[in-house]
Amino acid sequence: MNIPKGDWVIPYNYMLNKDNTISRYGNWIEFRRPFEKNTNSSTYNLLCRTKYPATVTINKESVKLYKTGVFFNKIKLNERLNKLRADVKYENGQTAVYEDRVFYSPKQVIAETQLTIDESSIQPNENLTLLPEDCLNVSFNGSKAQKGTVEIIPSGLSFECQREDFGSFSRYEVQIQLNSFAKKQKHEIKLVLKPAEENSNLIPVEKTLKYTFTIQEKSDFPLLVTTDNNSIFTFTLAPIRLGAPIRNELPKNVILKSSGIFGNYYRVWLSDSEEGYINNDYVKELPSGTPAPSYFINPISCYPTESGDVVKIPYLENVPYDVYPEPLQNRIVINLYGVKSSSTWIIHKSNLRFIEEITWQQTNKETYKIFVNLKISKIWGYELKPNGKELIFKMKYPPAYNMSSTQPLKGIKISIEAGHGGSNYGAVSLSGIKEKDINLKLSQLLESIFKKNGAKVLQVRDSDKDMTLGEKRDMATNSDANIHFSIHANSSDPENEFLGAAGTCTFYHNPFWAKFAENIFDKLVELNLKPFGSVGSFNYKVTRMSEMPSILVEQAFMSNAEDEEKLADDNFRASMAQKIYDGLINYLKYMNN
Structure with missing residues (x-):
């Protein structure tokens, strides 16, 4: 039997249960995160764990024991060897002791003889x-x-x-x-x-x-062609954890004019004032002498269908393009690069539900802008995809639901992604709880509440398994879901503070989904969690979608002892699921108003 031992902590008194899980037995104390035997710092923030409930001390000073079993204290060290001791007395009178040593030597300031x-x-x-x-x-x-x-x-x-x-x-x-x-x-x-x-x-x-x-001169740089249907095309090469801000995820076979090479990235020339960057994993160089794509655009048409308003745009060459949501202006802007105007008319059919008017502007000799002007900003998603010699923009119609019904979610399908999974633990809490497990438990509670109130539910990760972010997003966008939640738990570096960053927050990428994130956040803070905020322009791939209202919920901070105690509590988790449902109802009322 292969028993994973990667998260075992001294003392190694573990028991194999009948269901093949591992648990501790007897009386025990752990020194966690990991215990450093040598330090140059004059203070040591010792994190311990034991069974709850109990009375605990660290170096004879009483400290709080959280329900997760963690307790900690910041200890002032003397130079050289220091004793660190944790004592536990359980309610049945039994005790446990754990003791170790840490060596403190102040960092020596050595006179510099050579510049560095x-x-x-x-x-x-x-x-x-x-x-x-x-x-x-x-x-x-x-x-x-x-x-x-x-x-x-x-x-x-x-x-x-x-x-x-x-x-x-x-x-x-x-x-x-x-x-x-x-x-x-x-x-x-x-x-x-x-x-x-x-x-x-x-x-x-x-x-x-x-x-x-x-x-080298611009003419010496090669033309490129995209090789993947989700080729990440960014504004900059900013060193950000989730990647630089994204202009678009280009489809396969788009032709790009390179104008620089930065390590593994090509700079792409769009116009005299616009550029982007793309990793060489997403493109290949075209033979020298390949003509750059360019064309004159002719009439654009706009008409209603059973499932949405559609705009049909001529796409005669595989030029790059991007899409900008502008909810405050009640519009969506589509930029085509390498396109020149020949627009002598734009066709608008009657009975359009969301689109007010299509207008255009040639902002420079290489950039043609299409403005999809909307009647309202309360939209349910849109997409732009190439189809032969056309780009098809579709503004989706809303699902049919009745807020006065006993099942107000009937007619709505909800996609839920439990973050991480399988070999990807996500964050690990102070006491050792894995984020992937916290996320799945809340996702399953949400599924139950949503179904009870009439919704159909797509559980993107329905068990503890590995899935790529692309697989998760594709599963959501290829379904007929109307709304998407990604469920995560937050964490910050807890090296020196176990009561540091705390609170709940929601994230969105597309600004049209800001109200969705705000409605959920407003209900979550009623749980006596600190308001970390509602955050926009968030680059997480699974929620980086325009096809439906999509947000990420960060439940609370697993690196904060008080937040972790709440996250580990089944009753609190049930309350959080209810608050998310309440926030969704408020959002649906807003959308229906």
Whole structure:
């Protein structure tokens, strides 16, 4: 039998149960997260766990025991060896003791004899291919208050850095114009840090980067073609946990004009004022001499169907495009790049339910904008997909439901995604609870409440199994669901504070779904959870959809002892499910008004 031991903690007194689960037995205390034997910090935030209920102390000081079994205290250390001891007395009079040692040695401040450069801070950290009109930005962190320069090899040109001082280091950076450098030649970058004072005994430091840059004309960059139906196309290369802000997820066979290479990413030229970035995993280079796509757009038509208002847009070449939701303006904007106007008429059929009017604008010689002007901003989803030589935009009609019915959700189908799953635990709480389990339990409660009130439910992850984010989203969008929830639990770095960030929040990507997120959030804060907020422009893939109102619920913080205690409580979880249902009802009333 293969028994996973990855989350076992000393002392190893575990018991194998009949259902093949593992549990502790006897009296025990754990030192958690993990226990460090050596530290340079003068305080130590010791996190322990035992059975609840009990009376607990750490180094003879009484502390609170949470229902999850965790207890903790911040201990002031003396230099050298320190004893850390936790005592537990259970209600039956039995006791448990756990003791260990930690060695504290203050960080020694050593007089610097040689200047240093922090290699992890150096930018650029990848090979670059740039245009002559580009600028090269070079930056690094190094010894404080010195003189930094950047040399370009083989040109021999040297550029002095600007300096910004921080606590124990300085930031050195310079922006270099590239129009005077030789083209189609690899240039190396050398960083030099010298003493600011001429008579200093400090030894300078030099660092030649392993990455180079090359300059070439725009005409020398290749055309690209997308190879995936969800090719991520971003505004920037911002280093953000969930990825840079996304312009679009392009379909397969869209042709792009590259204008730069940044490591594994191509920069894409859209117009003189617009650009984007795409990873080389999503594209391949086209043969030299392939013509760039461009066409004159002719009439656009708009008409109602049984399931939604439809806009039919000529798509004669596979040019890039993107879509911008603008609920405050009651419109959706579609940008086509490489398209020129030949629009002498736009056809509007009668009986359109959501679309007021289609208008257009040629904002520059390469960008054609289509404005889908709406009668109201209370919409139920839309999509834009290529279909041969056309782009089909569809504004979905609302489901039929009756708020005065005993089953107010009848006629609505709800998609629920329990975050993480299988080998992906998500966050792990202070006491060791896995986020994937918390998420699934709440999702199953929501399913029960929604069905009881008439809804059909798609449970995207119906058990503890591995699923990719793409699989989850595809399952939701390929169903006939009208509304989507992603269920997660939050976490922050609890290294030094176990009562740090706390509270509940909701997230949305498409601003048309802001009211949905706000209605759910307003009910969740009634649970005596701190209001972390309702957050927009959130890049989580499963909720990054326009096909239906879609939000992510972060129940509370698993890294906060008080929040974790609530999340582990079945009664609290039931109350949270009810509040989410109440928030959904309020949103449906808003949409129906």
